[in-house]
Amino acid sequence: MSREVPMSTETFDPPLDKETERAVRILRKGGIYTIASCDGGKGHPYPEPTIQFDGDRSEGFKALAIALQHALPVHALKRTWTIEDGEPTGPCWELIFWDENRTPLREERLMISQRAYYGEHILRKGSEMQAEALQVEFHWYIEHQDELVRQYDGKWIVIVGHEVIGAYDSDMEAYSETTKTHELGTFLIQLCGPGVENYTQTVPSRVSF
Numbered sequence: 001m002s003r004e005v006p007m008s009t010e011t012f013d014p015p016l017d018k019e020t021e022r023a024v025r026i027l028r029k030g031g032i033y034t035i036a037s038c039d040g041g042k043g044h045p046y047p048e049p050t051i052q053f054d055g056d057r058s059e060g061f062k063a064l065a066i067a068l069q070h071a072l073p074v075h076a077l078k079r080t081w082t083i084e085d086g087e088p089t090g091p092c093w094e095l096i097f098w099d100e101n102r103t104p105l106r107e108e109r110l111m112i113s114q115r116a117y118y119g120e121h122i123l124r125k126g127s128e129m130q131a132e133a134l135q136v137e138f139h140w141y142i143e144h145q146d147e148l149v150r151q152y153d154g155k156w157i158v159i160v161g162h163e164v165i166g167a168y169d170s171d172m173e174a175y176s177e178t179t180k181t182h183e184l185g186t187f188l189i190q191l192c193g194p195g196v197e198n199y200t201q202t203v204p205s206r207v208s209f
Contacts, residue, residue, distance in 0.1 A: 020049050023072050023097065027051065030066040032059070035092070040099060048075065049097040060093040061135050073098040137162065137188040145194070152192040159188040167192075 009025075016024055019039040027034055036052040038044045053063060060077050067074050075098045081090040137159045141148065148157065148164065155167040156174040160182065168174040174189045 017044075017049075019099070020051055020097065023049075023067065023095070024051055026070050026072065027053065027063055027066055027095075030063075032063045032066065046096075049099050051095045051097075053093050053095070055093055063093065063095055067095060133186075134188050138190070141188070141190050145192075148192050149194050153194070155192050157190055157192045159190060160186065 010028065016037060017039040020037045024034050024037050032053050033055065034051055034053045038046055038050060040046045040048040040050055053059070055062070060079060064074065064077050074095060076094075076096040078094040078096065079091050080094055081088040083089070140162045141159060152164065152167045155169065156171045157164045158166040158168075158174050158178045165187075166174060166178060168177065171189060171191070178187050178189070
């Protein structure tokens with residue numbers, strides 16, 4: 001017996017894109033105020049399926065938890081500012097989804113844009129606790145950013161339990177080495193560098209903060 005997923009029954013003009021429609025309706029039913037969405041690819045403003053939404057600093061993680069609870073194929077979470085008339089405007093949140101028809105193996109493309117990563121299992125398990133744990137790790141990075149930059153500037157660091165367990169020259173090296181000893185979804189990969197631009201919020205597996 002299939003489990004019915006609560007979704008918004010709103011009508012939209014113009015109609016929602018087919019691939020992201022289900023995700024939009026689930027998010028809006030959960031109280032997320034979406035403002036734009038598209039299926040991505042040729043002829044679209046985004047290269048991948050993307051949903052844009054408003055909210056404060058906690059709203060992105062709320063949306064991520066809702067998406068994971070409903071097993072939506074989340075690829076990344078981003079906090080973004082657009083440049084209009086030479087000035088940053090925003091911020092707003094973006095959830096980016098895997099497109100099974102256009103992307104290579106997920107294990108080869110796990111990336112977070114500010115630049116935190118978790119693994120594929122978190123996308124499948126839909127665990128709110130995992131998302132919250134990784135959020136805690138990310139905030140630890142922000143709190144200790146200056147001292148970490150002095151030691152690891154330019155490196156991709158792996159954070160587990162408020163501790164740096166490895167530093168690597170690339171995100172993929174960090175990912176491949178860490179998954180030898182840690183389960184996907186239990187570690188955060190972050191590009192270590194000074195300034196806000198180094199954590200324009202991207203979440204593990206691809207996450208931007």
